[in-house]
Amino acid sequence: MAPQYPNLLVITCHDLGDTLGCYGTPIHTPNLDAIAGQGALLENHFAPASICSPARGSLWTGCYPHTHGLMGLMPRGWQVDVDRCPPLPALLKDAGYESHLFGVQHEHWDPRRLGYDAIHDLPSEFCDDVTPAVVDWLRARADADAPFLAAVGFFDPHRIGLASQGYRPDLLNQPPSHFWRDVYTKVDPAAVEVPPFLLDTPVQRAELADFYAAIQFVDRQIGVITRTLDETGLADNTLLMFVIDHGASFLHSKGTLYDGGTKVACMVRWPGVIPAGQRVAGLTSHVDIVPTLLELLDLPTPAHVEGQSLADVLRGGDAPTRDYVFAEKNYTQYFDPQRMVRSERFKYIRRGIRSSIFDFVLTELEMSAPSFRNNKDVFGFYSCARRTEEFYDLDADPAELHNLAEDPAYADTLNALRAALDRHLDATADPFRDLRISPQMPPDVYAEMKRASRAR
Numbered sequence: 001m002a003p004q005y006p007n008l009l010v011i012t013c014h015d016l017g018d019t020l021g022c023y024g025t026p027i028h029t030p031n032l033d034a035i036a037g038q039g040a041l042l043e044n045h046f047a048p049a050s051i052c053s054p055a056r057g058s059l060w061t062g063c064y065p066h067t068h069g070l071m072g073l074m075p076r077g078w079q080v081d082v083d084r085c086p087p088l089p090a091l092l093k094d095a096g097y098e099s100h101l102f103g104v105q106h107e108h109w110d111p112r113r114l115g116y117d118a119i120h121d122l123p124s125e126f127c128d129d130v131t132p133a134v135v136d137w138l139r140a141r142a143d144a145d146a147p148f149l150a151a152v153g154f155f156d157p158h159r160i161g162l163a164s165q166g167y168r169p170d171l172l173n174q175p176p177s178h179f180w181r182d183v184y185t186k187v188d189p190a191a192v193e194v195p196p197f198l199l200d201t202p203v204q205r206a207e208l209a210d211f212y213a214a215i216q217f218v219d220r221q222i223g224v225i226t227r228t229l230d231e232t233g234l235a236d237n238t239l240l241m242f243v244i245d246h247g248a249s250f251l252h253s254k255g256t257l258y259d260g261g262t263k264v265a266c267m268v269r270w271p272g273v274i275p276a277g278q279r280v281a282g283l284t285s286h287v288d289i290v291p292t293l294l295e296l297l298d299l300p301t302p303a304h305v306e307g308q309s310l311a312d313v314l315r316g317g318d319a320p321t322r323d324y325v326f327a328e329k330n331y332t333q334y335f336d337p338q339r340m341v342r343s344e345r346f347k348y349i350r351r352g353i354r355s356s357i358f359d360f361v362l363t364e365l366e367m368s369a370p371s372f373r374n375n376k377d378v379f380g381f382y383s384c385a386r387r388t389e390e391f392y393d394l395d396a397d398p399a400e401l402h403n404l405a406e407d408p409a410y411a412d413t414l415n416a417l418r419a420a421l422d423r424h425l426d427a428t429a430d431p432f433r434d435l436r437i438s439p440q441m442p443p444d445v446y447a448e449m450k451r452a453s454r455a456r
Contacts, residue, residue, distance in 0.1 A: 005095055005147040005297055006270065007238040009229070011222065012059070012151075013127075014052065014104065014158040015254060017247040018045075018265040019215055026193050027212050031223035032267070035242055039269030040278035040314050046325040046342065047286050050246040050254055050261030051332055053078060053106040055286060059243065060107060060114070061085040062290030062305035065328055066430050070107065072331030080107045082114065085304055088290055089149055090115030095299055097149050100137070103130040104153025106245075116151070125155040127221040128183060135228045142232040154221070157214030158249070184213035196399035197252040197260050199381045211248065239270040239296065243289070252357060252382065255332050257340035257349050258400045262327045268314055270296070275316045282321025283344060284310060306428055324417075326424050328432070339432050341421040347400065348417035349390040352432065356386045391417070 021029040022036040023043075047055040049065050057063075057070035057080045065071050069081035080087065087107065089099035093115060101116045103125045111119050120137070123129045134152055141148065189205035192212055198204055222242070229235040244264040247253040253260030266284070268274055273296070287307030294301045295311035312319035329338040337352035383403065391405040391414050404410045425433045 005097065007147050007234060008092075008097070008149040008241070008293065009225075009238050010149070010151050010241045010243070011154070011225070012056070012104065012242075013154045013156060013218060013244050015246065015249050016157055016215060016218075016244045016265065017253070017260065018244070018263055019211070019248065020265050022267070023265060026191060027187075028216055029219040031219045031226060032242060032265075035222070035226065035240065035269050036267045038271070038276050039240075039267060039274045040280055042266040042268075042280045042284045042310075044281060044344070045243075045264055045266040045284045045286075046262045046327060047244075047246045047264050048262075048325075048327045049329065050256060050327065051329075052245050054328075054330070055245040056106050057085075058286040059245070059289055060087040060089075062287050062301075062307045064287060064306055064326070064428055064430070065330065066432070067304075067306060067428060074106045074109060076331070078331075079109060080114070082108065086302070087114045088293065089117075089151070091290070091294065091299075091302065092149055095297065096146055098146050099149040100151070102134050102137075102150065102152045103127075104155055105151065125153065126181075127154040127156045127218050130154055131221040131224050134225055138225075138228050138232055138234060142234055152225070154218060156218050157211060180210060181214070181217075184210070184217050187212040187216070195250075195260065197258065197401065198250055199378055201377075207250070236271045239268065239273075239293070241268045241289075241293075242266070243286075251378075252400070255329075256357065257327050257329055257338055259342075259347075259394075259398070262325075262340070262342075274314050278314070278316065280310070280313055280321065282313070283323070283325045283342070284321055285325045288322075324420050324424070326421070328430075337432055339421055339425065339430070341417050341424065342394075343417065343420075345393065345395050346413055346417055347390075347392045347394060348414065348421060350418075350421060351388045351390075354386045354388050356384050357382045 019025045019027060020032050021027050022033040022041055048058045049055040051073060053070045053072065053074040054065035057065060057068045061068045061080065063085045068085040070078050072078040082090065092099060099116045100118045100120060101111055102120050103122060105111050105114065108114050120133055122133055130152060134150065187209040189209040192205055192208040194200040194204060194208065229238055243266040246264060247261040250260065252258050255261060285307060288310050291301045291305050291307050291309040292311050292314065295309040301309065310321065313321060324341050324343055327340040329336060336355065338349060340347065340349045387403060387405065389405040390403045391410060392400045393404060405414060
């Protein structure tokens with residue numbers, strides 16, 4: 001007997017942004033490009049945060065970070081408020097879904113509290129360890145009656161930190177900071193496309209080439225999973241989503257509210273329901289994913305959800321998307337509150353602390369090769385001016401390098417975006433309205449973790 005509801009298979013990656021062939025990058029990603037061609041690709045999809053835990057919290061709850069509670073990284077003490085904002089696995093229980101976690105999650109120190117029925121024990125969170133487990137599991141349950149939610153999280157193509165995870169400790173402190181894995185296939189640095197917000201240097205091209213190689217390896221693992229869906233007969237009754245947490249870990253990207261940190265890939269395939277070949281041009285956000293999936297399943301959306309459903313759009317309808325997307329920054333290595341509103345053409349960033357791009361990227365520079373770190377052109381490419389407001393015309397300046405906040409020619413448009421951000425802050429009860437965000441870390445969850453560990 002086929003499940004009453006479709007299966008859900010949601011695949012997430014770390015730090016990829018939208019660096020895929022189907023998004024216009026000159027990179028070989030045929031399996032992901034195929035998924036996009038078989039369903040809907042969201043061309044202008046944005047994360048509400050540009051570090052892992054806050055972004056993923058929004059993806060799984062439909063709420064902004066200041067609402068769901070992950071205002072910093074889970075490994076540093078933050079966690080999603082599962083009572084206030086139940087994540088998707090918990091929301092699907094009453095509909096009879098079995099929820100399974102394979103690989104990465106960064107929302108709670110105890111993933112069982114997110115609503116998962118099973119957390120699969122894997123050798124690592126690298127995609128070539130996660131994929132075989134997913135494939136074996138799909139084959140074993142091809143004829144199961146209950147619908148499933150499978151959350152598949154790949155650590156790849158994470159640019160930094162592989163050595164600290166214990167994979168290649170011999171490469172710690174050695175550039176480039178995207179640690180090479182022998183399973184990757186080399187990419188010619190001359191063939192990469194350097195985004196306009198990065199300085200085109202040999203070292204940057206070499207790092208991008210390694211990044212492309214990691215992404216192409218992820219794409220091959222995606223192909224293994226999609227072929228398994230076909231072979232088991234699960235493909236037609238499985239809604240498949242591929243989505244990224246936030247942008248790549250390069251300068252002017254991850255950890256910032258520029259497009260390099262917030263613009264990400266998102267594609268959805270459901271044969272017979274979502275028409276193939278759609279490219280949704282309007283603005284969309286991670287907070288829209290939960291209400292979209294619930295409406296597609298004909299399930300109610302809880303009142304606390306702050307996103308808007310895209311179900312009609314994905315079905316091929318002409319419902320409007322967003323006028324604006326919003327993003328926020330609270331804690332990274334330190335307290336640095338910021339908020340962003342973006343229309344299709346313009347972006348406004350408001351900072352709680354007067355700062356510049358270099359105040360955050362110093363650690364990124366330290367992890368880069370000396371020939372890049374010591375290149376004086378880097379410090380001429382980005383502005384060192386400390387500001388509390390930034391405003392960009394994205395048509396004229398897609399790299400977001402020329403701050404127009406003090407240009408009188410843009411005063412009316414700037415004021416319109418200021419007002420749009422103020423309305424969002426009020427509507428979501430954001431403590432940034434008057435900077436009441438406490439510069440203290442959250443309550444000591446580590447004590448709770450220790451007690452639970454001793455109990456086990």
